[in-house]
Amino acid sequence: MAVSPTLEQQLCFALYSASRAMTARYRPLLDELGLTYPQYLVLLALYERDGRTVKELGEELRLDSGTLSPLLKRMAAAGLLRRTRSADDERSVVVELTDEGAALRGRVAEVPGGLFRDTDVTVAEIADLRARLQDFLARI
Template sequence: MSEHWTENVPDEAFLRLDGQICFSLNAASRAFGGLYRVILKDLDLTYPQYLVMLLLWERGPMPVKDLGHHLRLDSGTLSPLLKRLEAAGLVRRERSTEDERSVSAHLTDAGSALRERAAAVPRRIAAATGYGLAEIQDLQARLDRLTAALDAAALSEA
């Protein structure tokens, strides 16, 4: 087995807060959350609700189970979120006639119409990063690889 780069780094370096990649990612996530909160206020959406709407705008009606899988949300988080979107008149949930255990989420006319108003959100977020398109795409690719590696590591540790 080849030596891993971490073997040559003293413990003190790893035990510093500014040396924790998870802290940097969490700080960036919180900063994104704060910006999204301000930008999404005009749409009367929370960030998780916005993600649901993005997926429904992109893919159309889909089973709630699939929504949860794509968004990495469990049903305990997703169900109340969908309930609030339904109460706002943006989404409706329909139970499958073939399998009563399966529920799908559908956009209402108001939910579909909201897409036009939401179109500026990604541009405003991208502009706030100060990154160009190539930098954003590179960062997304790196984060996707990181997520896959961490998912695989979690499975092997379990």
């Protein structure tokens, strides 16, 4: 009979713990902007390419519509973005930044720099870890 690995030996637990720790590090930086972590991700995606459909955002952010739609509604109510029906396909909703959402771009861009300011993690280590995680994600 094989002995199962301990909790600390579980990859899933290491990933879960790291994700929670990262989100906790982001929280004070995002609180200053009045954003949650998922809202921050939506803004990053829209800064890369504005005018995406909800479906496209969901695919890129790996969020289902049940999670994404209320998030986008809250962001629209806060004046950060607008949601409109596509002229080409009324079933599709297009998400675009408002002037207020676009104006946050510079402040949002400062968030990653503040994340590791008090640690000894290097940019090269972060890049290597990100690449390895992206490769791992593609494999599973």
